[in-house]
Structures are given as structure tokens and as C-alpha cells.
């Protein structure tokens with residue numbers, strides 16, 4: 001028997017989520033595949049989505065190159081843009097769309113204009129996130145300077161929303177208004193809807209959505225009941241069983257003393273597989289029934305309480321998150337966000353072509 005620990009990726013669910021969300025948004029949509037498609041395997045996800053997605057987005061050049069080398073021809077936007085001239089020329093050579101959010105990036109394009117053609121540029125404007133972006137007042141100047149280079153075939157605008165998934169958010173509307181006001185005279189497409197904004201019923205829509213977490217089946221919009229299918233199931237099996245007496249404990253630090261005689265299932269999956277170390281006492285599903293992890297999570301193992309699951313034992317199926325256990329619940333228990341948990345998963349298998 002091989003080690004039974006895998007993140008199973010349901011590519012049909014991914015495609016179905018993409019199509020539903022694109023329809024809900026009502027415009028075009030980037031499928032965001034950065035960080036190895038949020039841990040889901042960027043190449044396989046891209047291949048599954050390529051027929052239907054309008055374009056892909058990744059964080060940086062290497063991530064884009066991995067997709068091109070795997071034969072992906074669709075437009076790919078580099079969300080952080082390029083870091084130097086060498087990267088710019090490579091990006092142009094591979095027909096990547098690039099974000100420009102810093103003055104040096106504009107200067108690089110001006111400097112290399114003779115060596116490139118047909119660049120598709122997304123000007124990223126600062127509207128409140130204070131992470132990446134140009135001051136909105138610079139929008140007209142940047143558009144005319146880019147157009148003057150003659151190498152830029154298309155200029156569009158984007159901004160990133162800081163609070164789209166925050167309960168009672170009204171900051172997004174301020175950001176969107178700032179973007180729209182700064183660009184309305186410039187006849188360019190705009191992108192500001194991330195997953196949570198697409199799932200929010202309120203406010204204007206952008207020409208292009210950028211779909212990340214929701215495409216992977218996680219609805220982060222408070223109050224939204226829009227149905228999405230989980231794409232990743234993190235699974236393993238019980239490969240040893242211990243019987244321990246009331247008052248004994250399990251695992252490093254002897255942190256979890258049991259209050260009754262207990263049966264403990266040892267599961268072949270730990271924090272090196274992407275399960276958070278501080279998810280002690282978190283819900284897990286064993287053979288489809290709910291129980292909890294017990295004691296500290298080890299690097300490649302964890303323990304679960306199977307005292308009340310008489311029929312479970314050696315070989316029992318364990319789901320850490322997926323269809324029965326929502327990854328958001330694990331994230332909340334571990335005081336993090338589902339994004340971080342998903343993108344740290346490193347061994348994936350695919351359920352469908």
C-alpha cells in the first residue's frame with residue numbers, strides 16, 4: 001500500500017464553478033491561477049479551463065512560463081508585472097499581458113519599445129488597498145505615454161478591493177467609484193471584481209472579473225448562499241490504532257489528555273502535507289462521520305478520536321477538508337484564511353481529466 005495521503009482535485013467542479021461565476025458576473029473573467037492555482041495544480045487547472053476561460057492570471061513571470069511551456073496559449077496576465085527589462089522582453093516574447101503599477105515599469109516599456117510589439121497592458125490604480133498601484137491622477141498621462149510608444153496595442157485598468165469579503169463592507173464602493181471616475185474619459189476596459197465582489201449582489205460590475213478563491217469552491221462573501229462545489233478534498237487514512245486510558249495523552253507535548261478510555265486513529269497526514277499545525281481539536285470526517293483531531297499535529301501524522309466510531313479503525317477514510325468539512329472551518333480553527341491553507345498543499349491527484 002502506498003501512503004494514502006492526497007489532495008484530490010475535481011477539475012469538473014473547477015470548470016463548473018468558473019462558468020457559474022462568470023455568468024453571475026456577466027462579463028469576461030480571468031481565472032486566477034497564481035500560487036500553483038491556489039495549491040490545486042496550475043497546469044492541469046489551466047488545461048481544464050482553457051476552452052472556456054477568457055484569460056488566466058498569475059502573479060509573476062515564472063508562473064506564466066510554466067503554463068506556456070505546458071502548451072497553454074490563452075492570454076496570461078502577470079499580476080505583479082515585470083521586475084526588470086529582461087523579464088519585460090521575455091514577457092513580450094511569450095505574449096503575456098502585463099500589469100503596470102510602478103513608474104519603473106512604464107519606463108522599461110518606453111526604453112524597450114523597439115524590441116517589442118503588441119503589448120497588452122493593465123494599468124493598476126491605487127484606490128484604497130495601498131499595496132500596488134499608481135495614483136489615480138496619473139491615469140491619463142500613463143495612457144498617453146503608453147500609446148505613444150507604439151508597442152502597446154491595448155490599455156485597460158484594474159484595481160484591487162481591500163474589503164470585498166468583509167461583513168457590511170462599504171469601502172469597495174468607494175474604491176470602485178474612484179476607479180470609474182479616474183478612467184471614464186479614457187475609453188478603456190476595467191477590472192475590479194474579485195470573487196467576493198462577484199458574489200456580492202450590490203453595485204456595479206467590471207468588464208473583467210478576476211476569479212480566484214470562489215472558482216476553487218470557497219464562498220467568502222458573508223451572507224451569500226451562492227452554491228459552489230468544493231474542488232479540493234484533503235484525504236488520508238487511519239494506518240494505526242491506539243487504545244489509551246483515561247488521563248493519558250496523545251502526541252508531542254502531551255497537550256491532549258483524554259477524559260475517558262479512548263480509541264485513537266493515527267492518520268498519515270501532517271503539517272508537511274499542508275494541514276495546519278494549530279488545528280488541534282478541529283473537526284474531521286472519518287468514514288463520513290464527524291469527529292475531532294486529538295493532540296498536536298505532527299509533521300507527517302495526526303491523531304483522531306474514534307472512540308465513538310465503533311466501525312472505524314485501520315484503513316478508515318479520513319477527510320481533513322472537502323465535501324464534509326469546509327476548509328473555511330479548518331482555517332477559522334487555525335486562525336488563518338482558506339487561501340493560505342489551500343496554497344500550502346503540495347501533493348495533488350486529479351479526479352477527472
Ligand SMILES: Cc1ncc(COP(=O)(O)O)c(C=O)c1O
Nearest residue numbers: 032079160194195210211212213
Ligand atoms: C490582484 C488580484 N486579483 C485577483 C485576485 C483573486 O482574488 P480572490 O481569490 O479573492 O477572488 C487576487 C488574489 O489575491 C489578486 O491578488
